[in-house]
Amino acid sequence: MRPHPARRILLTVLAVLLAAVLVQPGRTSAYTPYNTNYKDAYGQLIWTQSAYNPGGALGRDLFIPDPKKPGALVYSPLKGPQDVFIDGKDQIYIADTGNNRIVHLDPDGKFVRMLEVKESPLKGPQGLFVDRNGDIYVADTGNKRVVRLDAEGKLIREFARPESKFLPASFKYDPVKLVVDKRGFLYITSLGGYQGLLQLDPGGRFQGFFGSNKTPFSLIDAFKRFVYTREMYQREISKLPGSIASSSMDHDGLIYTVSKEVETGQIKKLNIAGLDMLTQKTEFSDEKIALTYGETPFREWGEDTPVQLNDLTVDRDGNMTAIDTKKRVVSQYDGSGSLLFFWWADAEVSAEKLGVIQSPTAIASSSKNDLYILDGENNLLQKFELSEFGRLVHQANRLTQDGRYAESEVLWAEVYRLNAFYTPAILGLAKAAYGRGDYERAQTLFKAAGQGQGYSDSFWQNRLLWFQQRFGLLMNVLLFGGLAFYALNRLTKNASRRRPQATGPAGGTRLPGQLRHAFYILKHPLDGFAALRYENKGSFLSAFILFVLALASYCVMEGGISFLYNPDVLLDLGLGTAIVQFLVIWLGWIIANYLISAIYRGEGRFRDVVYGSAYALFPFVLIGVPLTLLSQVMTLNEGAVYRFFYFGLFVWVGLLLFWKVQSLQNYSVGETSLNVSLSVFTMCVCGMLLFITFGLTKELYDFFYSVFQEVTVR
Template sequence: MRSKKLHKPFLLALATFVLLLALAPAGAWAFVPYDTNYKDNYGRLVWTQSAYNPVDVLGREIYIPDPKDPSKQVFSPLVQPKDLFINDKDEIFIADTGNNRIVQLDPAGNLIRIMDVKESPLKKPEGLFIDGKGDIYVADTGNKRVVRLDKNGKLIKEFKRPDSKFLPESFKYDPIKLVVDKRGFLYIATLGGYQGLLQLDPEGNFQSFFGANKTDFSVMDAIKRVLYTREMYLREISKLPGSVASVTIDKNGLIYTVTKDIPKGQIKKLNMAGKDLLAAKDEYTDKVETKNYGEIRFPPKDKNAKPQLNDLTVDGDGNITAVDATLKYVNQYDASGNLLFYWGGDVAASTSKLGVVKTPSAIAANSKNELFILDEENNAVQMFRLSEFGAMVHKANQLTQEGKYEESEKPWEEVLRLNSFYTPAVLGLAKAAYKKGDYERAEKLFLEAGFAQGYSDAYWQIRLRWFQQHFGTLMNIVLIGGIGLYLLNRLTKKTEWRRRWRERERSKIPMVVQLKHAFYILKHPIDGFTAIRYEGKGSLWSSLIMLVLAIASFAVMRAGTSFTFNPSVVLDLNLFTVIVQFLVVWVGWVISNYLISTIYRGEGRFRDVVYGSTYALFPFVIVGLPLTLISNVMTLSEQSIYNFLSTGLMVWVAALIFWKVQAMQNYSVGESAMNIFLSLLTMTMLGVLIFITFGLSNELKDFFYSIYQEVTIR
């Protein structure tokens, strides 16, 4: 009897599972051997549903007639394939580099033909492109040429190294990838070609270099240029921009390049003038920035390993997908270069899995926006199809890119229902709300998405609406208040209570006098700091109160400044860390400044340095809180005002520190500047020394612990 009761819940659960499995959409229960992620504006990792599902492996079943017996077929697999192209008919072309041939497959992956150009054999071809007429261009790397074949695979023309006086003699012509525009102009990526793409006209004449990367010039390089002699500088290893690794072109004729060995701007979207459209002005701000591409989920085991994007493709919606040859991630961005997804799985397994690409050498997209990734190690092409979630994101994002914000609202709501942490959906809904005039909701959503400019624009509209509604009332209050103050002043100017107020006795309590001395320092800094040194205008308790007030004001500024000017307030701000950092810097300054002053003919005592360094922080107390409050009613339109006030605050504190050193140590202006410079240098050295000491202490502790374990075991 008991056995039957136990079986009933189990049978009910099993029946429910079978029913759900039967009703689930196709592919909903498919296993995906990789994780898909997104990173929000704060760099936080977000886990999402799979954007693409692996569906097939192509190119493994290639059979050709046996040269000895044409009536038989022999297996002829791909060998180190380097490039992939899909034409308008969704036919797949593969640069089979190891076999010196081009392999053509139909959309289902069945072999159509093999092209080896018998009249002029290929040698290690690494790139190919098919134009609108069906002509096939091959980067025949081993032969140092580009060949043009007709749609039947017959040789039409070859493009060897162009003969031009504008082409440097040191330039090595080793074509690896190429595209051809509608005019027939060739854009060729060459091995190590740091000058950019080689642009040739249809006849093979050199036109120019196109889309070169900029040289990375660091602060250290600038210092070397100033300090080194010409001979010393020339002996340095020349800094060259990164060479283009691959190139593609979209239906609008825009050319996309990808570069491996540069820290920013790895992907470029170039118009005919060579301008990078991905580095253009932000849609809300006028600031031009070069973006960083190539995502990682967690820091790799090899700390020196960095993303190395080696190929990219652009689908029909303008989305850019790039593959990472080093970390094996697939990165997808929209037409503006904003991240949509990135995914990757464990490639360390000894066995191959559907969906895990061990060595991605090329990527392409067909007319259905399906992705095909060429796996050089497995000698095959893996096919990926958009999932329901990925298709919904593409649809919504496409509408947003086209400016159809209101139409994108429902798709974005569906995306957000599927994944409430997916930031692009929140941002899309924020733009839709802003377009509809629902600025309160837009402000909230922009804040959630971490988009400061959109938040500022929405708040500007809210503030404008409030002023329009209350302008009359505000003007009446200002007018009545002004007239009232004027009349009060005139009518009470000669009254007894006003006279008594002017002649009131000032407080003589030492603590009050010492605290009020901070205001005197603001007006007469040198005399004020001198009075602390010689007239006892400062004390331990007054300095301690001043320090506490300064720390509190600084903490309020860090935590209370508007999101518009301090986006980090959205994150969990640890005020304890802020306070400790402030104290560490202040204590380091006091110790360093006192040590340098004792060596550098200073006259101030240690307590003078302490008292003066606390009173110099007084601007934080009187400016910090008002500036924090003002920031919450300002927008980015007033950013110059906010920056002026915040920068002015720091300059004011720095000036007071300078005058403190000059007055208390009895220095000249030059000696004060040298004292501060040496104090800052000492602070840096102390910081490095403490860091090394703690590091060695941990090592020493581990060493003694290992000895202890060794002794106790034996």
């Protein structure tokens, strides 16, 4: 019986689909099993199109000549590979650590040869480097040496631990990575070496350490240095600099390092003197700071998870790509250290899925800027091809890095069209607008990108143009205003002389006079606060009005400050939080200060403490609002002026509170200092008790709720 035609068609389709599944393609589809993201200036996670697409897995089906059967091939997979290097001709070299060999693949991933150095066998090689002449340098970790092979794989020289009186006896020579410059000088990364890269000349002589990290130092360390003996302090492990995990070299000969156990500067771009070039200030950048590298997808791991970068590569455009073994995150930065992309995949989903790396151990880049990431657990090399979006970003960013803003604008505009939330595109357009003199557009774009320095520079240019266009009008207004003020002063001079002079506190007992009394307190704080109690210069209504005005002024300061001095205002004004903080601190101060004063022979009543604490907040009204409005027309160059008045405002309020206690409680300066200190301490203790109480209350609520749920279900 012949099968039905429809059944034959169905069987044919199933066979084709089964064949498509069984035969693994060399290239992947547009789908990527990982998320590509960017973090903006506020730390927000921004989704982007994939910068790289999975391009295949290499080294999986590795067949080498069978030494027992000439002419035959035997399956010999990678085993715990630890390093990969791609030379200028895109030839791929893999340090096959578990098999004690170097595997050479062509650009297509096909097996070329295997290097074992039979005259002096390798033992657990973990790093390699190929120079421009084709010589191969291998970090033979198990043998504690570095070997140099010629292009044919023959041994030329061994670099054992150098003999030098300048090399510390405690230094452990365990080479794991290395780079070689044009002169033939070796820069060796030793396992756990915190001194920096070990520098050897072509003859193997010790030349010093290069690019070491700085030793961390904090207030606790200062205390330990003061208390500990020299021997105890020297044994402190935390006093050692972070160790360098790996190194790389770009096509200009600059050396890059990636370090562990450091909080900043995990990636360094070293000049000839061994100084980090990534901390230098560049155009439109903020102050010189040590950048932080290694991104964390906090939605899964939490932002406080430590970064464990273990390798990096530098492509032809100068972009740096680093891998994090612990979190399996790939982070890419441009030549100045600014983030471009980062991506990660959940390796628990499928360890064999193309594009998912179980344990990234090394990374390299080809002449096409494709990435090759070594998976030490799955024993294969995965290729990631630059996508069209990634290539567009690289081209535009390269032009921007070279200062060719006009040429980059078209490319950045296309990137912006594809992803309007991608900050580098906004920054690129802002720099292009600034370069052609369109400062208003540049100011808008810099603000959208959260770039304070660029916004400040653009605003300074706009402000300068505004003054230049209206200089004559402003001078005329100032001139006539000055003449009018002088004439008015002359007309009222005689009347003011005949007016009786006030000898006491200004104002009366009515509300307007009570409000004016706040100005008198600013000039004569001790007498002014005393008048609140003994002369009834204050009332509940006047204190309430001043408190509300101070609270409103504080909210204006928090929500109306310029973006330059508080970039977070663009995300969330946080007025609710500001109001709660203000109320809690003010009420806590009143209660704590009254209790301490009542115990410590104070003479002030509770209402005196309330009234005085409200009047002491008047500088918020007098300075806070004008300063906030003034911040809108200031640049970062005037930041010192803003900070002087801002912090001076809080100091003034603090002094008024101090004088309030001294005057109302009839204390001396010493007694007032003790009272204020105890009041602040009481506030802290009460805050801690409230925190514990609320925490226990929540736990108790959860307990009773769980019991209720259990009873209800049963």
